[in-house]
Each structure stands twice: as structure tokens, then as C-alpha cells.
Amino acid sequence: MANESGPRGPHVLLVTIPAPGHTAPFIELLYILRHHRNVTVTVVSGGPILAEIAKLHERGDFNDLDMNFESIFGPPPLYPQDPKFPIRAALASAHMETEFQGLKKRLIEKKGSVGAPTSLVADLFLWWTKDTADELGIPWYTVSTLPTWFTLCGFEFESLRAQDLHPIHSAQKFEKVVIPGLFGYVYDIPHECLEFPEFYANVTHHSLRATGLLFNSAFELEGTGSLEAVIQLVEQRKKSDPGKPLENTKVIPIGPLAQISGFGKWSTHTDEPNEAVKWLDTQEEGSVLYIAFGSMGNVIAEVIPRLALGLEESGVPFLWVLKTPTDKKIEDLLPEGFQARTQGRGFIETGWAPQPRILSHPATGGFLSHCGWNSTLESLCAGVPMITWPLSADQPLNARYVTDIQKVGVPVRDGPPEDYSTTVTKGDVSRAAQRLLVSVEAKEIKKRSLELKQRLSQTVSEGGSSYKGLDYFISELLKRVSL
Incomplete structure (x- = not known):
């Protein structure tokens, strides 16, 4: 874990699902944090993903970051019912929660010490990491690496079930969706949001109580109203249940973060022959x-x-x-x-x-x-x-x-x-x-x-909405914590 001496500077704990698509936005955050001195980052993931990040670190991509790695997650269990897409978030998350317990115990034993984490940033699907952040008394940020409308489907799974809007089995499958912030036809809805209700209930309950909800999206990107719908759900939660000080949830679009010049620092643009x-x-x-x-x-x-x-x-x-x-x-x-x-x-x-x-x-x-x-x-x-x-x-x-x-x-x-x-x-x-x-x-x-x-x-350029959102988020992560 992190250095045990000196003042308690910023220490960001990043917990990622060990899959390329879910890790990419976290790598972009590392590239942004590299410009700030005296910051410690511990990346928690699986072996192959951490090996890739370690290679980037070894070649100097992350400058002065004090980086640590915790390789605790193995390959996710497969979902053989769907050969086209054989991994399901609910099964992978449950598997990872069990694997996380040893690290959780170590983190709590060092609670409040010099070098302990000052914030926890986790994939949206790893809802159970909020309990660790709460025990440590630190902010908990969740990152939706999928589009806002998928997250909204997860948050609205009860409404989808109540209206029998299953994309395969519903008699209404060819009708348009009328839930605020969603679009398309019923057959476009991600059916796993309806088939794993307990998982999405936990994702919703915890995410709406995060310190911040980050989206790899932008108001200018959407044109769907999905971000506004998520904001409304957060505000409804605050009115019915104000929560704790660290649960004054903010919705923070920071995208698009992509490996395309002008949209991300991590790039595969090289002169190597291909x-x-x-x-x-x-x-x-x-x-x-x-x-x-x-x-x-x-x-x-x-x-x-x-x-x-x-x-x-x-x-x-x-x-x-x-x-x-x-x-x-x-x-x-x-x-x-x-x-x-x-x-x-x-x-x-x-x-x-x-x-x-x-x-x-x-x-x-x-x-x-x-x-x-x-x-x-x-x-x-x-x-x-x-x-x-x-x-x-x-x-x-x-x-x-x-x-x-x-x-x-x-x-x-x-x-x-x-x-x-x-x-x-x-x-x-x-x-x-x-x-x-x-x-x-x-x-x-x-x-x-x-x-x-x-x-x-324009959204990710200086003065753009996502530029401002990312700037706000980074400034919050870099706040020092008194012992």
C-alpha cells in the first residue's frame, strides 16, 4: 500500500473491472492526475489490466504519480446462456466482491493513518465498494463507463418491470419507450437490467448516494435527456432522504474520453509499423x-x-x-x-x-x-x-x-x-x-x-462543460485530509 510517512496528502483508490472497456476511462484519469505532484494512486484490478498500466508507468507515462497496484481480481465467471456476450455485470460484480474482502480488511485496519486513501473511485457496477468508503469516512465516486441511458435503465428497472417492458418477451416490444430520458423501442432495452433485479436495486441505491456520479458523456453529446433524467432521480433522492454530508450527490459528465487525438491522453497513435x-x-x-x-x-x-x-x-x-x-x-x-x-x-x-x-x-x-x-x-x-x-x-x-x-x-x-x-x-x-x-x-x-x-x-476543450466537470472532480480528489 501507500507511503506511511509525511503529511496525509491525496491518495486516490481506483477500483476497476478487469476488462478493457471498463478500464479505459480510469486510465484516462491517471493521465490527468499525472500533472499533479505528491499524489498517490492505488489501482485495484486484475493481473493483465494492471500489467498494461504498469508498462505505461514504467515508460514514464504517469510522471510523478506515486503509483501502487493491487492485483486481486481474477477472470470473471462466464454466462453461457448468451454466447454473443458471455459476461454479465451482476455475476462479475458478485465474484469481485468476494475477492475484495482481504484488501477491505487491510484498508480498514489502516483507517485514518498517514498514507490511507482519501477518496475511492470505482466502476458503477462495483456498488459494494461504497461500504468500504463509508467505513473509511472518505468520498465515494462511481464511474459509469457505459452510456448514460444504460445507467438510467438500471436505475429505472422497477418501472421497466412494472410496465412489462422486456425487450424480448413483452407484447409491447415493437412500441417506443416513453420513460423520461430513454428513447428507441422496447426491444432496444438492455434485458439484463430486468433479469438481475437485486443487482440493479443495489447499484441504484448506492449510486444515488455517491459523492459524485461520473459519466463518460456530455450534455452536448446526448440529445436524449438521459443526463437530465439521472439528475432528477438524484434530486428526488435528496428530497426524500438527504443522507450524509458525503452523499450530497453531484452528477458530473466528464466525456467523451476516447483514444482519439483531442479527446484523451492515452493513445495508441504511434509510428510503429502495422x-x-x-x-x-x-x-x-x-x-x-x-x-x-x-x-x-x-x-x-x-x-x-x-x-x-x-x-x-x-x-x-x-x-x-x-x-x-x-x-x-x-x-x-x-x-x-x-x-x-x-x-x-x-x-x-x-x-x-x-x-x-x-x-x-x-x-x-x-x-x-x-x-x-x-x-x-x-x-x-x-x-x-x-x-x-x-x-x-x-x-x-x-x-x-x-x-x-x-x-x-x-x-x-x-x-x-x-x-x-x-x-x-x-x-x-x-x-x-x-x-x-x-x-x-x-x-x-x-x-x-x-x-x-x-x-x-468543444465539450472537452477549455471552457467546455465536460472540461469544467473534470476540473471540478480532480480538484475534489486532490483535497488534503487532516489526521
Whole structure:
């Protein structure tokens, strides 16, 4: 743990879910805190994630931060009922709570001592860390690494259940949602918010009593009213239950934080050679469709041939990040002769790809995505239009936001996303690719994408709303605590 001598300066305890998408905003916070001297940070996570952060620290990315690492979380349990998205927050959180108990005991034993934490910042889903913060008598901040509308669905799960608004089983699944701050159709609602009610009850109860609720979002980003709806829930809680001094909850948008130049300090933009980027260098400006389904989502194997044939039929150049199962070769997944027929026009990457670098490349004209929040933010911040192919969790609402709210993308096909795995045809893929990249409509979509990018840039620039929110949050973290 931290240094045991000297005055009790700021010591921030960061507790993250050991998954890339959930950790990215916390790494951005480290880059911001590095500019402040005499700050101690202890990062609590799992081995692979901490190893990545340690490498950044070793090469000097975090300057004068006094950094400590607590590797206590193992791999999350799998949720085999959903092969497309095999991790559920409720199960992972419960598993991590058990693993946290030893560290919690040590923290409480050192309560109030020199070097003890002065604030605790945790992922929204790790609601149980509030009890530790309360016992230590320190502020507790929760970070929603998912979009505000997903968090709002979690907070409003009782209303969703009471109105029978289940995205799969409800008779109202094709109707529009009318709950304040939400949008889209009932079939877009993340069903896990309804299937794990005890978990989301705990998330809601604790989060609405946080010192601060941080969102990787901005008022200018949304256009949905989700942030305002969360603020109203917080104010309602304060009126009915004022709580303790450290529970004078503030809603603090600090985004978009993304690995795109101008939106984040952590960047994969390097001059290191990369075959995919080399291939992009040979393509015309704005011509390439980039395809990737994130670090955790999976498109089932039966869909891959249809996606491939659709790309072939479209005639557009493409860069496809295709994850292959360990027991299969890429030739087992793709239609016979596909690679030969698309040679030169297409590039398939089966390993790691520098997504921010690809999205920022002049040749990239569109992004076919599962619409995970980090991927969506990166695309919006790069000004790259999207083809939406959501799989699970927050992704259907993110996709609806892209296509219907901001109008900076098109769906791979209309209808409930739960049907995509069985109903998307090669014709759907071909039409969507042509619509996004070569149609008359494509110019208007690109124009809106660049306008949105400009608005988002203003939010994180000096004087912008998220710039002010982040500045306020950091100033609160850096307050010294008297022994």
C-alpha cells in the first residue's frame, strides 16, 4: 500500500473491472492526475489490466504519480446462456466482491493513518465498494463507463418491470419507450437490467448516494435527456432522504474520453509499423469500411459467411478485424475463394488492431460496429459514420442513438437486434455498406458526423462543460485530509 510517512496528502483508490472497456476511462484519469505532484494512486484490478498500466508507468507515462497496484481480481465467471456476450455485470460484480474482502480488511485496519486513501473511485457496477468508503469516512465516486441511458435503465428497472417492458418477451416490444430520458423501442432495452433485479436495486441505491456520479458523456453529446433524467432521480433522492454530508450527490459528465487525438491522453497513435495501417495507406481517402466487433462481443460463426459475401457484393474496400476461435482457421469461417476474389480490395486482420489509429486514418470512411460504448465514442470523436450491428447489453440503444438521434449512421437492417444473427443477409450488408460510403445520402451522413465531432471537441476543450466537470472532480480528489 501507500507511503506511511509525511503529511496525509491525496491518495486516490481506483477500483476497476478487469476488462478493457471498463478500464479505459480510469486510465484516462491517471493521465490527468499525472500533472499533479505528491499524489498517490492505488489501482485495484486484475493481473493483465494492471500489467498494461504498469508498462505505461514504467515508460514514464504517469510522471510523478506515486503509483501502487493491487492485483486481486481474477477472470470473471462466464454466462453461457448468451454466447454473443458471455459476461454479465451482476455475476462479475458478485465474484469481485468476494475477492475484495482481504484488501477491505487491510484498508480498514489502516483507517485514518498517514498514507490511507482519501477518496475511492470505482466502476458503477462495483456498488459494494461504497461500504468500504463509508467505513473509511472518505468520498465515494462511481464511474459509469457505459452510456448514460444504460445507467438510467438500471436505475429505472422497477418501472421497466412494472410496465412489462422486456425487450424480448413483452407484447409491447415493437412500441417506443416513453420513460423520461430513454428513447428507441422496447426491444432496444438492455434485458439484463430486468433479469438481475437485486443487482440493479443495489447499484441504484448506492449510486444515488455517491459523492459524485461520473459519466463518460456530455450534455452536448446526448440529445436524449438521459443526463437530465439521472439528475432528477438524484434530486428526488435528496428530497426524500438527504443522507450524509458525503452523499450530497453531484452528477458530473466528464466525456467523451476516447483514444482519439483531442479527446484523451492515452493513445495508441504511434509510428510503429502495422500491416493493417500500411494497407490503409494504399487506399483512397474515405473509401474503406472498417469492421470490428469489440474485445468481448462475438458474431456467431454462421453469420460470418453472409457478412463476407455482403462485403464482396458491395464493391467497397474493407478492413475486417476477424477473431477466430482457437480450434479454427480463418479458411474454415470464410466462403471458399472469398480471400482470393477480394484480394487487394480487402484486408483481414486476425490479431490485434490499433482501432483508434484506424478510425483516425484518412482512408477510413465508415465503421461497421457492434456499438460498444468505447467503440461508438471513438467513431463519433473521429467523425467516422457507422453501420450499426448491436449484439447485447447497451449496444442496441447505442445503435439507436447513432442512427435515430444523431443520424450519423445506418443500421445493418431494420428490426429487433436479437434477430440479426439469423436474419441479416448478404444483401443487407451490401446495401448498408453502399448506403454509408457511396450513396448520395452518404455525403449528408458524413457532414453530420464531422459536425458532431466538432461539438464534442468543444465539450472537452477549455471552457467546455465536460472540461469544467473534470476540473471540478480532480480538484475534489486532490483535497488534503487532516489526521
